[in-house]
Amino acid sequence: MTTQAMPMTAHPDPLLRPGNTNCAGCGMSLGLHWIDEILGSERPYLVIPACCGIVTAGAYPTSAYGVPTAAATFASAASYATGIATVAALNNEHHPVICWTGDGGTYDIGLATLSAAAERNEDILYICYDNEIYGNTGGQRSSATPEGVVTTTTPRGKGERKKNMMAIMAAHRVPYAATLSVAHREDFLRKVRTALSTKGFRFLLMLSPCPTGWKSEPDQSVELIRAAVGCGIFPVFEVFDGDRYVINVPRDGTPIEDYVEKQRRYSGLAADPSRLRAQIDDQWRMLERMIHSGRPHV
Numbered sequence: 001m002t003t004q005a006m007p008m009t010a011h012p013d014p015l016l017r018p019g020n021t022n023c024a025g026c027g028m029s030l031g032l033h034w035i036d037e038i039l040g041s042e043r044p045y046l047v048i049p050a051c052c053g054i055v056t057a058g059a060y061p062t063s064a065y066g067v068p069t070a071a072a073t074f075a076s077a078a079s080y081a082t083g084i085a086t087v088a089a090l091n092n093e094h095h096p097v098i099c100w101t102g103d104g105g106t107y108d109i110g111l112a113t114l115s116a117a118a119e120r121n122e123d124i125l126y127i128c129y130d131n132e133i134y135g136n137t138g139g140q141r142s143s144a145t146p147e148g149v150v151t152t153t154t155p156r157g158k159g160e161r162k163k164n165m166m167a168i169m170a171a172h173r174v175p176y177a178a179t180l181s182v183a184h185r186e187d188f189l190r191k192v193r194t195a196l197s198t199k200g201f202r203f204l205l206m207l208s209p210c211p212t213g214w215k216s217e218p219d220q221s222v223e224l225i226r227a228a229v230g231c232g233i234f235p236v237f238e239v240f241d242g243d244r245y246v247i248n249v250p251r252d253g254t255p256i257e258d259y260v261e262k263q264r265r266y267s268g269l270a271a272d273p274s275r276l277r278a279q280i281d282d283q284w285r286m287l288e289r290m291i292h293s294g295r296p297h298v
């Protein structure tokens with residue numbers, strides 16, 4: 001893994017401008033503002049597929065994004081970003097290229113080109129804001145939706161567990177992959193800084209509160225993510241070169257009920273707290289195996 005120096009002075013035109021269409025309490029808003037803080041005066045190129053993130057932009061010729069933004073198809077987002085990064089490098093331009101995508105575009109519809117770009121170690125930063133549904137089209141299930149969650153296509157609760165996207169990215173041996181919590185600001189900022197200063201393919205996965213789809217209160221978004229981290233359903237960790245795992249925030253025994261009872265989506269048949277607790281323990285056993293079997297992080 002090699003790193004490059006980064007500037008930190010704020011840019012007068014924000015990455016996400018006021019007047020955008022994000023719902024109140026949407027994780028995208030906070031995530032984009034914090035990413036902008038780390039970008040400082042540096043301006044990225046954004047590539048966004050057909051998710052809520054591109055609805056946010058609004059109608060041409062206006063835009064809620066203060067940087068050049070390309071709207072891609074789901075299947076092409078990572079390859080589109082690869083093309084932009086390649087041309088920028090040929091022109092000696094030093095703009096980070098950021099793919100900003102939902103879980104539908106990442107876990108499902110865009111997975112083939114995401115995998116291809118990761119395998120080629122393209123010099124792009126791929127960020128998934130994972131709201132665990134297809135939000136933009138009315139809240140259908142995705143392979144990121146947890147078991148037991150009610151969506152418009154799983155009215156009795158989803159029957160399958162959430163796909164382990166971090167394990168998939170680690171299997172590509174990308175230089176840097178990390179999870180982001182909007183309830184842990186310093187950790188979030190540090191990881192965005194690390195990702196931006198790393199060369200090659202970087203993957204960040206942010207659990208993104210979505211009051212509309214989660215049937216939660218907008219003013220509880222950050223506290224929900226704090227509970228998700230505390231109970232262990234969303235582990236906060238990073239992976240270097242696919243095999244050096246570091247846990248950044250240990251789970252602290254927060255009851256799973258503190259997370260699920262504040263969201264009406266957790267009302268399916270399998271959304272039973274003891275079942276969820278067993279899945280969390282299973283997930284942490286796997287993480288701990290990865291920490292002990294990988295090279296130590298220095």
Ligand SMILES: Cc1ncc(C[n+]2csc(CCOP(=O)(O)OP(=O)(O)O)c2C)c(N)n1
Nearest residue numbers: 050051052102103104105133134135136137
């Ligand atoms: C190939 C393709 N399939 C389906 C759609 C319809 N579609 C538009 S947005 C969307 C859901 C996107 O979900 P996600 O990527 O998780 O982002 P979110 O809307 O939750 O922000 C779908 C299925 C599409 N535009 N293209």
Ligand code: SF4
Nearest residue numbers: 023026052135210212
């Ligand atoms: S539906 Fe969810 S992800 Fe989409 S803008 Fe609203 S809160 Fe954000």
